[in-house]
Amino acid sequence: xxxxxxxxxxxxxxxxxxxxxxxxxxxxxxxxxxxxxxxxxxxxxxxxxxxxxxxxxxxxxxxxxxxxxxxxxxxxxxxxxxxxxxxxxxxxxxxxxxxxxxxxxxxxxxxxxxxxxxxxxxxxxxxxxxxxxxxxxxxxxxxxxxxxxxx
Numbered sequence: 753x754x755x756x757x758x759x760x761x762x763x764x765x766x767x768x769x770x771x772x773x774x775x776x777x778x779x780x781x782x783x784x785x786x787x788x789x790x791x792x793x794x795x796x797x798x799x800x801x802x803x804x805x806x807x808x809x810x811x812x813x814x815x816x817x818x819x820x821x822x823x824x825x826x827x828x829x830x831x832x833x834x835x836x837x838x839x840x841x842x843x844x845x846x847x848x849x850x851x852x853x854x855x856x857x858x859x860x861x862x863x864x865x866x867x868x869x870x871x872x873x874x875x876x877x878x879x880x881x882x883x884x885x886x887x888x889x890x891x892x893x894x895x896x897x898x899x900x901x902x903x
Contacts, residue, residue: 756867759860760876761793763853765839771799771848781852794830794853798839806840808833809848 784790797809830853839851866872
């Protein structure tokens with residue numbers, strides 16, 4: 753991996769209540785990777801026990817209900833035990849999670865151009881969909897029917 757050529761790298765911790773993974777979203781992740789939109793850098797599965805301890809899970813530990821063989825070998829070793837433990841703090845006891853580290857390939861040309869011009873990323877974040885919807889609802893409530901919001 754040439755870091756100067758890479759796009760932004762993000763991570764997600766996706767919780768599965770009651771350790772129930774249906775696998776419905778995994779083919780969509782594979783599709784994003786195959787179309788060159790993202791590159792999976794690391795993928796790990798964790799479980800938070802009812803006593804609060806956090807354990808890493810192997811793909812074979814996830815059972816036969818979901819076929820995850822496509823992700824075998826997807827780990828680059830970026831995630832270590834401290835990352836697993838940190839991901840576990842976000843989980844409710846008795847639940848499991850997928851921890852995904854991925855490169856946004858779609859943004860790589862933009863990132864390269866910005867780096868060449870001396871720009872650097874100084875802040876980043878995500879807006880939860882629920883917060884965005886609440887903000888849009890609040891905006892709609894302040895606009896009179898047939899009018900526009902005051903500037």
